[in-house]
Amino acid sequence: MKAILCRAFGLPDTLTLEDVPSPMPGPGEVLIQVKACSLNFPDTLTIRNMYQFKPVLPFSPGSEASGVVKAMGAGVTHVKPGDRVFTFGTHGGLAEERVADARATIPLPDGMDYVTGASTLYAFGTSYHALKDRAQLKEGETLLVLGAAGGVGLAAVELGKLMGATVIAAASTDEKLAVCQEKGATFLINYTTEDLRERIKEITEGKGVDVVYDPVGDRWAEPAIRSLGWRGRYLVVGFAGGDIPKIPLNLALLKGSSIVGVFWGMFTQKEPALNRQNMQTLAMWATEGKISPHISKRYTLAEAPQALTDMMERKIVGKAVVVIEEE
Template structure:
């Protein structure tokens, strides 16, 4: 099978397209013939050795796939050969075939296409867990979404609107903010040309925001926390801007605020029943057309390094997908 492999930690241009033996399913596993693979920020970290999980070399990046099962391992009864599925694999998805745990593999609804299926788990799974389980977002509350034009950011914008919140989207260009408005954001902030705190004060009449959804971190985190309302919740989703910020904890004290971690992958493994319940709701919204992924571009397998580079350089609006 063809696969993109990482032989040493480094930038995307060091990745290699090569031939590898087809994988075999072990106990509790399935083999999936990959039709599409989502491109996510953790993929850029894993190839540079910056992610919390470091697979042994050589490995393929790509943690979110859709495709057709070609083999089932011992103990797998819920899934069968020929099933169209989507799966959270962690890595290995930039390949024609991948091994996946049956526990993190779900049947695709009949009306869902492979590209949509491969761009659902990380973005909507992360964002819905964050807003529902970690922030307890309520109708009528105001939420600020940082990095709102990225994959998880746009998912948070859409879900926040569906959950009845007033959504303020913050991103780095007018082009990106235009997409956020199309997805339902009530107001927008360009944080490369506007002062984040000042603009939030104006938009909230000084009251601040109830929830901050932040996959960006770096220098934007502290002004976002300073912009929380009383009993506000700041969601730590990721650090796409680079540095992990150091936060003065007196800010949480003074605002009666919560700084809440969001690690969807661990949640899905530790609390599978609740994770499945969340996904049933997400799939219902997708099926009814209330959620619709914004696909930036489809890439071939050979173009996977380009997809990672586009993501790292902030060109991707919404979701990039490898289509095999």
């Protein structure tokens, strides 16, 4: 089979497309013929040895994928050969075949195509867990989404609107913000040309926001926390901006606010029953047309390094998908 391999940590142009032996599933694992692999910002960190999880070299990048079950290891009973499935993990998706943890493999809803399946559940799973379980977002509250045009950011915009919040989308260009508006954002902030704090004060009439969804970190974190209202919740989702910010803790004290960590991958392992409930809700909303991923661009397997480069250079709005086999 063909696979994109990372043989030494580095930038996407060091990745190679190679013929490698087909893997075999062990106990509790599933062998999947991959149809589509959706890329996420952590994939760009993993290949540079900058992420929390550090795969053993060589490995194939790509955290989430959809495809067809080819075989199962011992103890797997909830899927069978021929089933259409979605799976996620730290790596392995940029290949024609992938061995996946059966606990992280779920059937695709009827009527959902492989590209949509590979693009929906990771971003929306992260954002729904963040807004529902960690922030306990309520109808009528105000939600600020930083990095709102990225994969998880755009999902947060769409979910926030669906959950009854007033959504403020913040992104780096007017073109990206236009997509955020299409997904349900009521207010838009271009934080490269506008003062983030002043615009939030203006929009909220000085009250501040109830929830901040932050997958960016870096220099936007502190002004966002300073823009929280009383008992506001700041969600730590990721650090796509590069630097992990150091926050003065008196900011949480002064407004009775909370700084809340969001780690969907660990949540799926620690609370699998609740995660399954979330996935069922998201699958229902997807089939009803209430949520849908914004696909920025499709790539072939050979073009996967370029897809990762485009993601690093902030050229992707929503999701980048590598289509390995057309339906």
